[in-house]
Amino acid sequence: METNKYILEFEKPINDLYKKIDELSILSSDKNKKELNLDISIIKDKAEKLREKVYSNLEPIQIVQIARHPERPLMLDYVKNVFDDFLELHGDRYFGDDTALIGGFSNFEGQPVMVIGQQKGASTKMNLYRNFGMPQPEGYRKALRLMKMAEKFNIPIITLVDTPGAYPGLGSEERGVAEAIAHNLQDMAGLSVPIISIIIGEGGSGGALGIAIGNKVAMLKYSIYSVITPEGCAAILWRDAGLSSVAADSLGIISEKLLEMKVVDEIIEEPLGGAHSDRQKVYKKVKIFIKKELKRYSKYSKEKLIQERYDRFRSIGEYYE
Amino acid sequence: MSILDWFAKKNDSVVVERSKLDIPGNLWVKCITCNGVLYSKDLEENNKVCPHCGHHFRLTSKERMKLILDKDSFEEFFSTMQPKNALGFKDTISYDERIKKAKKSSNLNEAVVTGKGLLDDYEVVVGIMDFSYMGGSMGSVVGEKLTRAIEYATEHNLPVIIFSSSGGARMQEGVLSLMQMAKTSAAIYRLKQKNLLYISVLCDPTTGGTTASFAMLGDINMTEPNALIGFAGPRVIEQTIRQKLPKKFQRSEYLLEHGMIDYITERKDMKPVLSRILGYTSHKKISKGNNNGN
Ligand SMILES: [Zn+2]
Numbered sequence: 001m002e003t004n005k006y007i008l009e010f011e012k013p014i015n016d017l018y019k020k021i022d023e024l025s026i027l028s029s030d031k032n033k034k035e036l037n038l039d040i041s042i043i044k045d046k047a048e049k050l051r052e053k054v055y056s057n058l059e060p061i062q063i064v065q066i067a068r069h070p071e072r073p074l075m076l077d078y079v080k081n082v083f084d085d086f087l088e089l090h091g092d093r094y095f096g097d098d099t100a101l102i103g104g105f106s107n108f109e110g111q112p113v114m115v116i117g118q119q120k121g122a123s124t125k126m127n128l129y130r131n132f133g134m135p136q137p138e139g140y141r142k143a144l145r146l147m148k149m150a151e152k153f154n155i156p157i158i159t160l161v162d163t164p165g166a167y168p169g170l171g172s173e174e175r176g177v178a179e180a181i182a183h184n185l186q187d188m189a190g191l192s193v194p195i196i197s198i199i200i201g202e203g204g205s206g207g208a209l210g211i212a213i214g215n216k217v218a219m220l221k222y223s224i225y226s227v228i229t230p231e232g233c234a235a236i237l238w239r240d241a242g243l244s245s246v247a248a249d250s251l252g253i254i255s256e257k258l259l260e261m262k263v264v265d266e267i268i269e270e271p272l273g274g275a276h277s278d279r280q281k282v283y284k285k286v287k288i289f290i291k292k293e294l295k296r297y298s299k300y301s302k303e304k305l306i307q308e309r310y311d312r313f314r315s316i317g318e319y320y321e
Numbered sequence: 322m323s324i325l326d327w328f329a330k331k332n333d334s335v336v337v338e339r340s341k342l343d344i345p346g347n348l349w350v351k352c353i354t355c356n357g358v359l360y361s362k363d364l365e366e367n368n369k370v371c372p373h374c375g376h377h378f379r380l381t382s383k384e385r386m387k388l389i390l391d392k393d394s395f396e397e398f399f400s401t402m403q404p405k406n407a408l409g410f411k412d413t414i415s416y417d418e419r420i421k422k423a424k425k426s427s428n429l430n431e432a433v434v435t436g437k438g439l440l441d442d443y444e445v446v447v448g449i450m451d452f453s454y455m456g457g458s459m460g461s462v463v464g465e466k467l468t469r470a471i472e473y474a475t476e477h478n479l480p481v482i483i484f485s486s487s488g489g490a491r492m493q494e495g496v497l498s499l500m501q502m503a504k505t506s507a508a509i510y511r512l513k514q515k516n517l518l519y520i521s522v523l524c525d526p527t528t529g530g531t532t533a534s535f536a537m538l539g540d541i542n543m544t545e546p547n548a549l550i551g552f553a554g555p556r557v558i559e560q561t562i563r564q565k566l567p568k569k570f571q572r573s574e575y576l577l578e579h580g581m582i583d584y585i586t587e588r589k590d591m592k593p594v595l596s597r598i599l600g601y602t603s604h605k606k607i608s609k610g611n612n613n614g615n
Pocket residue numbers: 352353354355356357371372373374375376
């Protein structure tokens with residue numbers, strides 16, 4: 001277990017038990033070691049059972065909290081731990097470089113790939129630099145530029161999605177953030193290389209979708225994907241952001257529900273306690289997933305890749321004829 | 322997020338104005354821009370444009386069609402499609418109730434009408450969104466109807482014109498609504514691959530996921546004066562940047578200035594301008610008695 005600074009409300013009872021264990025460990029001397037160790041293992045057992053219980057009955061709003069956990073691994077953590085290397089490429093060639101949506105060349109077990117994703121900041125200072133992972137038009141235009149380059153050199157694209165949404169700002173609107181996202185949705189439909197998308201944290205609406213037109217879209221178990229934030233939804237429907245837990249229940253934003261609706265194709269398991277409680281385990285799972293998909297798509301023709309991606313999104317929707 | 326504005330507007334003059342117009346026998350309407358008092362019949366005859374200040378009132382899909390297509394030329398596609406409460410969504414009332422209410426108040430099955438027709442004898446596929454049905458929000462039916470219409474045009478080598486008027490993705494269908502952005506945009510990609518024309522007319526208001534998908538993807542993006550067009554809602558932006566927004570922000574003229582719109586036209590000139598574009602882009606008028614198109 002890694003020790004975490006930020007404890008979510010529902011994790012407190014578990015955390016309290018671990019605190020007790022720490023206290024007991026300090027008290028431990030040669031004389032009472034045997035006794036105390038027995039106590040410690042009993043409490044540890046109890047804590048793990050409690051964790052299992054809590055995590056098998058998580059409410060959607062609690063999953064939202066895990067998806068936004070300040071210690072949850074971020075895009076660059078995956079880049080560092082899942083890929084061999086990374087050469088970041090900057091700029092949209094029109095206006096600027098977006099620090100919230102980044103990308104570049106990388107090797108995955110020796111195979112060149114293009115990695116693109118939203119990067120949140122790990123601290124307040126970095127969050128300001130990363131604009132809290134909220135991209136502006138430049139980010140989407142840079143992403144598309146890099147994707148087209150990947151197509152040119154016939155290398156697969158891997159996108160890692162983690163954003164509250166595109167940035168709702170003045171400049172962002174003026175420079176056409178809607179047009180930038182729309183353009184990506186349109187042009188990603190025609191790319192002739194595999195696109196593998198993984199929602200690693202928050203999949204915030206159009207801001208997430210703008211890089212998530214994958215042949216395959218996977219989701220980490222405790223990540224979310226939503227048309228609107230639960231808070232935003234509650235503010236609109238009930239004029240009360242406090243009802244965000246009700247909105248989270250209604251919007252169908254958790255991985256199991258999205259798998260059922262075929263919005264995502266696969267769930268990548270996380271340890272009980274979330275990705276941040278055992279990062280290495282999650283990196284390994286992500287690695288296995290990417291390896292499997294790259295292998296599968298290596299046999300696809302360009303036409304088949306494009307057709308599969310079209311059909312994937314074409315089939316989503318529920319209605320009566 | 323911009324559906325915020327639709328809900329906010331539900332209580333103010335915009336919707337009041339519409340319901341006034343829809344009540345037969347209600348002879349007088351107040352213009353929300355100039356406060357002028359207008360005789361309903363005059364307003365209708367002027368295509369719902371205020372004769373004093375030029376304010377463009379919103380049109381229903383039926384009114385828009387009448388304005389754009391040649392008389393009796395419209396053939397509707399997929400008219401029976403209806404929404405489904407796939408998530409079991411419930412806010413103050415259930416989505417099923419909301420669907421019933423919307424159908425009753427708008428007399429429509431959904432927020433878009435699709436089909437083909439003639440525009441000055443040019444054969445065109447059209448999609449016309451209707452704000453009076455749940456704020457023109459895009460759920461599965463809107464996405465599917467538009468996609469099928471675009472695919473029909475792609476298959477039959479016809480140009481597409483879509484009039485949007487929409488608060489964005491429909492919350493009540495959750496991520497399914499979001500996915501309609503991908504679906505419609507991919508269909509537009511295939512249409513353009515065949516070098517077929519797509520004209521997007523962004524009508525008041527077009528925001529959120531609708532703007533961030535097919536509505537911004539026209540070969541030609543057009544609009545009427547002073548239409549609200551944007552991604553995020555103005556209130557959300559103000560809260561984020563903590564400063565007042567410039568005058569005319571997210572209005573047609575502002576978008577034109579910032580390079581997002583090709584052309585703004587008054588309502589009376591919409592059809593002639595569309596006809597000219599179809600001409601410039603080498604489309605052929607059908608001769609009477611031959612409806613095989615170009
Ligand atoms: Zn007026």
